[in-house]
Amino acid sequence: MIRGLYTSALGMLATQTQSEVIGDNIANVRTPGYKEELASDRAFDTVLTDRIENGNMGPEATPIGAMGTGVSVDRGAVSNVQGALQATDRKTDLALTTPGYFVVQTPQGERYTRNGHFDRNANGMLQTPDGYAVQGTKGAIGPLSADFSVKADGTIIDNGQIIDRLRIVDIPETALTREGQSLYSSSQPAQASANPQILQGSIEASNVDLSGQMVQMMTVMKAYEANQKVIQTQDEMLGKAVNDVGKI
Structure with a gap:
């Protein structure tokens, strides 16, 4: 019974983590380039159980089967x-x-984003709203005039001259770690993208499906309430075992 309390409590913690992930996704539904964060349940290791016979776990013990010990949530993967x-x-x-x-x-090193909402600073350098320099094959891009253009392959042209080419990299979603809203670090070396396609004068909106997130939130809330009721029931049973059965 005590084990059941722990299992239900772990279930509540897991649903709490899931609700935090969903909350982050909903909060960034209008953030350009934001990728929906995914959370998946992961069961703890199961243990084999035996029925104790004659007061020991010797050869007389009868195997009962496997027993789960709880669940946790893995978060960090993003939707592509x-x-x-x-x-x-x-x-x-x-x-x-x-x-x-x-x-x-960035001051912490190279970071990666699909948020292409960039600006030119006072020196004409292309940067993010946070002031991070956008990188090309030659390094920081600029200075640029207000009338620069970007071809579909990322080549930057200004005053009729090729200035640089945007550096676009491929990274597995499982290697990404979110830093802030739409900035990522990678646990693996980034590889140059073979054939990137870029559209100037547009941005990529968040890929969060708001209605889907609301449905998930309702499911998580029901799971939380179910685990809460299980804990209440087990607490009542423990109370009866201590206060009533213990008197016999």
Whole structure:
């Protein structure tokens, strides 16, 4: 019975983590380039159980079967579904229409994003709203004039001259770790994308399905309530065992 309390409590903790993931997704439904975070249940190791006979676990013990010890949640993987493209007509807005990530330079090193909502700073350098330099094959991109253009393959042209080419990399979703809303680090070396396609004057919207997230939230809430009721029932049974059965 005590084990049942622990199992139900672990179930409540798992659903709490799931609700946090869903909450993050809903909060970023309007964040450009945001990728829906996925959370999956993972069962703890099962243990084999035997029925004790004659007060020992010797040869007389009878195997009963496997018993679960609880559940936890693995989070961190992201959905690779393409978000909808939204036209903005801003020269500095860039959308990836193929798999891959833009590369930006941060104080912590290179980071990766699909949020192509960029700006030019006072020196004409292409950067993110947080001030991180967007990277090309030659390093930081710029200075650029207000009338620069970007070809579909990422080549940047300004005043009739090729300035650089956007650096686009491929990274497995399982290797990504979210940092903030739409910025990622990688546990694996990034590989140059073979044939990236970029659309200037547009951004990729979040790929979060709001209605789907709401349905998941309702399911998680029901699972939380079910585990809560199981704990209440077991607590009542323990109370009877201590207060009533113990008197006999």
